[in-house]
Amino acid sequence: MNDTDLKYLWQTGNEQIAISQKSDKTSLDKLTKRNVSHFLSSMKPIKIFTLLAGLLWVLGIGYVLIKLTINAYDQVSLYFLYSAYFQVMLTAVAVILYIIQLSTIYSIDFNKPVVILQKTLIKLKASTLNITKILILQLPFWTTFYWNESMFKNGTLPLFILQGAVTISFTYLSLWLFFHLKFENADKWWFKLLLQGKEWEPLITSINILNEMEEGVSSDKDKIKKSK
Amino acid sequence: MAKHNLHQTFHEIIEQHKGLLFKVARTYCGNEEDRQDLIQEIRIQIWKSLPKYDANFAMTTWLYRISINVAISFYRKNSIRRQYAIAETLPPVIDPLPNDLQEKFNLLEKFIAELNEMDKALIMLYLEDKSYLEISEIMGISVSYVGTKMGRIKEKLKKRFLNHKEN
Structure with missing residues (x-):
């Protein structure tokens, strides 16, 4: 089958389909309402909850920590204070990244050339990984906030060994995950366990396709020509 | 562009290029329900992008960009939900x-x-x-x-x- 046959086949077949198509008279009101509901439905309740919980956590705990620093710095455990500061700071970074991600998704311009826009969409989706990585960096601080001076003065060797092992292993785990949570590892069991690997498979396929097309992305000079 | 004109232009574009929208949807969607959903998604994006239309590009170039971009995103999202053999579920042409x-x-x-x-x-x-x-x-x-x-x-x-x- 040659090129002309293929084109003839496609055009003849689609002509028949086009004839059978009715005009869609959906009003703009219905369309725009649907747009809003679609956007909201894409923001699953769990996402809204996560965002609100993260914001409340950062604002609430942040406020308490600042108050404690100003009014009771000498009375609180510095291990607790600094562990909590690091934890809240990392949560704040994750919340900011999350808000940027959601607002970017909402303002995406579908009018861009296909390969360019699809790369942007893939990058956006991939940024979910960065948020997860930031949150994972909090792990070690959950093992240090309850430390205090009396623990070091009165603690026993087994306690120190146990505490040290927990903190070191959490630090190692968080750093290991921070450096290894990437698409290349999406087929690994721990990745699937942490991030529901199935959701990433089509994305990884798309990344591979787009990477292959990277060699063909034209320079702007090539493109700025009218096709009219 | 005044809002009334924008509405009118939008309806004219959709009516004039409904075949284009349908062909893109048929290429990317296996069943009727998804196809109708995709067409509506494309229409929404056309409406949203209409004020930004650059007359330096041909209307069809602009429409294809939007339609294919929406279709690929839709296709990717749906392939997470369920993977199906598109051609097997495509309805036959009505007037054979x-x-x-x-x-x-x-x-x-x-x-x-x-x-x-x-x-x-x-x-x-x-x-x-x-x-x-x-x-x-x-x-x-x-x-x-x-x-x-x-x-x-x-x-x-x-x-x-x-x-x-x-x-």
């Missing part, structure tokens, strides 16, 4: 072609459905008789790369037809 042509057309759709999301767009534009320059503008790749890719895709399709014939 002569038997031989109908069978070949069904095969063509089936083979296109087997291609990846980018190759689907490329071959659809090619079969729609778009020039390599237009395809490069829609896709954002160089004209020479369009030629290279198209050669590979056509070869793939021809092999599929040949294999089918031999079997």
